[in-house]
């Protein structure tokens with residue numbers, strides 16, 4: 472048997488893609504998925520791999536120090552990929568404490584449990600191959616200026632870049648960028664990044680951080696822009712566009728993020744940070760129009776029939792104007808790049824949600840919670 476890797480947050484959106492990739496690609500490794508099953512955790516996201524012999528699910532809060540410590544010992548964990556978090560900016564504005572608890576204290580709890588497990592006397596060199604890998608966000612860098620509101624040709628392209636793809640400013644987030652978080656969510660992620668680096672610098676723990684841009688794809692909770700709007704177009708509900716819809720995000724297909732995580736975990740350098748992004752900037756309003764056209768076409772409705780669902784609403788407080796990643800480091804060092812053109816990725820994503828309307832209905836009705844709560848106990 473190979474190594475044992477603990478993946479936190481594996482029942483969530485990105486975590487489920489990472490668990491699926493690792494369980495399938497590394498049959499000799501044991502994959503232990505620790506997830507508290509908050510509203511965002513859904514074991515149905517993992518139905519296709521949950522019976523594999525190299526997979527184990529443990530319902531546990533990452534803030535539970537003794538539970539995590541016992542599990543690290545029992546499973547002889549030598550690698551941790553930490554994705555568990557509260558992840559939605561709007562929820563962080565309504566309830567910042569939950570974000571500080573899970574994202575800051577939860578990360579610190581995992582770090583301290585891992586330190587004592589891997590280096591019990593406090594000064595031992597860490598065993599070969601152990602690694603704490605923290606999955607973080609580009610939002611820690613704050614907001615970039617929109618110096619080109621009409622869009623210009625981007626300096627960064629990949630083979631998968633779409634024809635006619637634009638960018639909206641001169642600056643990009645780099646690994647050496649200053650931390651300037653604006654929302655309680657990004658402040659909590661920034662704090663957790665600092666703790667991970669502090670454990671590397673202070674205790675010598677092999678640790679890596681990656682900061683990624685907006686992900687999209689199957690199994691994303693329909694509170695985030697893309698699945699929320701696909702669902703609303705499907706059932707003809709209003710599409711609440713914050714402000715003028717001019718904010719820019721850099722979108723990446725979730726499986727490309729999972730591939731980057733695999734590369735960084737296995738080949739990245741401990742102590743380093745890697746930025747991951749799609750080279751794929753979109754103004755929200757332009758992206759929303761693509762979603763309306765795609766959903767209407769795939770449902771056989773007259774093209775753009777549902778454009779009038781677009782409804783401009785009050786802006787998100789502290790709404791960051793533009794995110795755009797310079798991912799040249801991971802591309803040069805690890806040979807990663809996005810594999811899907813955005814048009815393909817969006818088509819694939821919309822098709823997935825329309826082919827899996829049962830999943831969407833289960834999540835939006837709350838039924839997914841009843842089934843797993845009956846197996847694992849009620850959600851905290």
Ligand code: NAD
Pocket residue numbers: 479480481482483484485486505506507508509510511512513531532533534553554555556557558559573577606607608609660682683684685686687692
């Ligand atoms: P998600 O909300 O879909 O999933 C989070 C998972 O963490 C859920 O399964 C939830 O049950 C679990 N969880 C929450 N609190 C927990 C706790 N206290 N103990 C154990 N488990 C807990 O999130 P996501 O979008 O998949 O994001 C995963 C990670 O990637 C997060 O750390 C997020 O900050 C980061 N990230 C997300 C994006 C994005 O676009 N979604 C981009 C960059 C980075």
Ligand code: DAU
Pocket residue numbers: 558559560561607608609610683684685686694695696697699711712713714716718719720755787794
């Ligand atoms: O950049 C990475 C981050 O991307 C991750 O760290 C976060 O976990 C993830 O949630 C995401 O954050 P955003 O706030 O960018 O994603 P969200 O889908 O909430 O919003 C995308 C854009 O769409 C943003 O500019 C706000 C806007 N929006 C969002 C919603 C939910 C709307 O206009 N209306 C909406 O109803």
